[in-house]
Amino acid sequence: MSGLETGSIPRGFTACGVKAGIKPSGSLDLALLVSDRPCAAAGVYTTNLVYAAPVAWDRGLTPSTSVLGVVVNAGNANAATGDEGLAHARRTAQAAAKLLGGTSDDWLVASTGVIGQRLPIERLEAGLTDAVPHLTSELSGFDDASRAIMTTDTRPKIVSRRINIADSEIRLLGLAKGAAMIGPKMATMLGFLLTDARVEPEALQSILRGAVERSFNCISVEGHMSTNDTVLLLANGAAGEALCGADLDAFAALVNDACIELARMIPDDGEGATHLITIDVDGCRTFEDARAIARAVADSALVKTAIHGADPNWGRIVSAAGYAGVGYAPPGPALTLNGVELYRDGRPVPFDADAVARSIRERHETSIHLRFRDGSASVRFWTCDLTAEYVRLNADYTT
Numbered sequence: 001m002s003g004l005e006t007g008s009i010p011r012g013f014t015a016c017g018v019k020a021g022i023k024p025s026g027s028l029d030l031a032l033l034v035s036d037r038p039c040a041a042a043g044v045y046t047t048n049l050v051y052a053a054p055v056a057w058d059r060g061l062t063p064s065t066s067v068l069g070v071v072v073n074a075g076n077a078n079a080a081t082g083d084e085g086l087a088h089a090r091r092t093a094q095a096a097a098k099l100l101g102g103t104s105d106d107w108l109v110a111s112t113g114v115i116g117q118r119l120p121i122e123r124l125e126a127g128l129t130d131a132v133p134h135l136t137s138e139l140s141g142f143d144d145a146s147r148a149i150m151t152t153d154t155r156p157k158i159v160s161r162r163i164n165i166a167d168s169e170i171r172l173l174g175l176a177k178g179a180a181m182i183g184p185k186m187a188t189m190l191g192f193l194l195t196d197a198r199v200e201p202e203a204l205q206s207i208l209r210g211a212v213e214r215s216f217n218c219i220s221v222e223g224h225m226s227t228n229d230t231v232l233l234l235a236n237g238a239a240g241e242a243l244c245g246a247d248l249d250a251f252a253a254l255v256n257d258a259c260i261e262l263a264r265m266i267p268d269d270g271e272g273a274t275h276l277i278t279i280d281v282d283g284c285r286t287f288e289d290a291r292a293i294a295r296a297v298a299d300s301a302l303v304k305t306a307i308h309g310a311d312p313n314w315g316r317i318v319s320a321a322g323y324a325g326v327g328y329a330p331p332g333p334a335l336t337l338n339g340v341e342l343y344r345d346g347r348p349v350p351f352d353a354d355a356v357a358r359s360i361r362e363r364h365e366t367s368i369h370l371r372f373r374d375g376s377a378s379v380r381f382w383t384c385d386l387t388a389e390y391v392r393l394n395a396d397y398t399t
Helices: 053-059 082-100 121-134 139-148 201-213 245-268 287-299 301-308 314-322 353-362 388-395
Strands: 013-018 030-045 064-074 107-112 157-165 168-177 190-195 230-235 276-284 334-337 340-344 365-371 377-384
Touching (some): 013 121, 013 139, 030 139, 030 201, 053 082, 053 107, 053 230, 064 082, 064 139, 157 245, 245 276, 276 287
Parallel strands (some): 190 230
Antiparallel strands (some): 013 030, 030 064, 168 190, 334 365
């Protein structure tokens, strides 16, 4: 079970995860997230020009005032499947509406798995029928749902938050999946945020987009952009009056915090990874500049393999920052690794290489900090090391 506590589930939501026979492994592969009343809904999606059928379906419906829930399958991406894939996304929503109410336009769908294979829609529809009796507001239902959306993830990713706003307790629950094909705009990841707050759809969309910029758009495993990236936020209003002003700002901070925690879990569970790497870049002219530099470092195979080998090879880091396409004032950045300064004013700083190597080897988390002198913008970005196990997993993914 997850670490969720009783009372952390947003009011009015139920969930379940079942086996529909979509994954060859026979494990949980179909999740339902359902509200007992219409929700305001917002979505942020992949920017890949090759995008999955569920992305096309959801993009056409959000923001919305009438969403009743989400159907998620794992084991098949329903991507690059042409008109049949779009028809299958529609059939999924129609099946949910037939079983649980509303129309097909009231149901969002999401898929993850292998690209280019026909979605076994008959199995999915039968799985939906089997799933409905298992819907529950208990923690077990959300835990099962978090497991049902996994592909190569080694563990479920689920968080909850509670805050008192305007004399009401607001609850927020988040689920996510992702372990590879991560970056550069979101990842091969799905994220679902459920709340009992009452928020207008346009405000909800703005809040979600802002949160994604500092979270799911600040992670990378290998820099490969996916076809299916989707983050949805559903707000059913069960907690009370519509939020505005400072109350809305407090809710936005809650969403941002939950998204950052979920996003961080993805590279931490990167395929074959042994280290989570946090990259802080500050002193840049703009946030976009800072993120471009962080991403260049995060996506460098040489940086990632150096961390895996516990090699404090600072030259790989500063050279990656130099080819990020961002101009900066000479002599460039100062570099700190695990709290030890390695490079400053265009030259190396004397340091104990064995001690820094030991700090990398003995810690799961590695910290890289680049400090510029061009402005006040900053970013925090997360990635992981690159291992032989990653190569093995992805060489054998479809065979």
